[in-house]
Amino acid sequence: MLFSQEALAHIAAGEVDLAFRRWARPAVRPGTQLRTAVGVLAVDAVAAVEESAVSDRDARRAGYADRASLLADQRPGADRTLYRVTLRRVGADPRIGLRADTDLSAADLDAIVTALGRMDARSGHGPWTTATLELIAAHPAVRAADLAERAGREKLPFESDVRKLKERGLTESLDVGYRLSPRGRLVLDHLRGGRD
Template identity: 45%
Template structure:
């Protein structure tokens, strides 16, 4: 579920706790979480609704002036079911804390190595994790399309692979590009 930054800011400020979506099927579930640029969002509840079930209170909780404004936004898409999603700020992204840990305990390093070996072993392209870590270390803040092109990859698969490294707390995303986190630099030094 993509959420505009202006909406995320209003969630953080406590002004919004309701989102509306029109989708063929929901991409979140009640009790789940969603990783966003402002931290984790808890998905408190998701309900499939009809347009006539949207109340004025719902509209205000979603940051809209009126029900008509919600309906106008939802009906811009030609198909899909309508959903009301209640959210709350769940706290910081756990990867943020993880990436700042530059000191690696032996068990932690072993777990990261196992994850990297797993990524490499399952890749149809062969080992890539060390190459990506080295590339990002040597070329911080370089646009993803440029990095991808330099090794003959398409941008989307390249970004998908970098996200795997980010999930381990090894990289930090910027606009543009990436850099190694303190943890990523420590891992690269250890596997170098």
């Protein structure tokens, strides 16, 4: 589920606790946790609803001025059903704390390097983790498409791999491109054998 920055700000402030989406089938289910720019959101309920059941109060709880505005903003399509999603912010994105955590022993660093090696071994395009960390270190805040081209890769698979590094707290997204996190710099230094 995608949210505008404005909607996320209202969710974080506790002003919005509903979302409405017209889907062919639900994209989330109760218990789903969504990581967003304002932290982790928990999906508490997902229910199909008729348009006639949507009230102005529901619309305001979803960040709209009224029911008509909310319904006008939904995807059209006879094959789609309107769903009412109840959600709430439950905490900070755990990757943020992970990115800043540099209190790592040599054994911790070795374990991270081993995990990266497993990611390389499972890859259909060969080892990529160290090369991607090096590329981001050398070119922070550069568009993903440009980085992918430098790596000789397609943009979408490249971005998918960078997200895998982000999950481990090694990279962080910027408005444009990426940079290594403090943890990522430490891991890259360890991969380089302590050089630099």
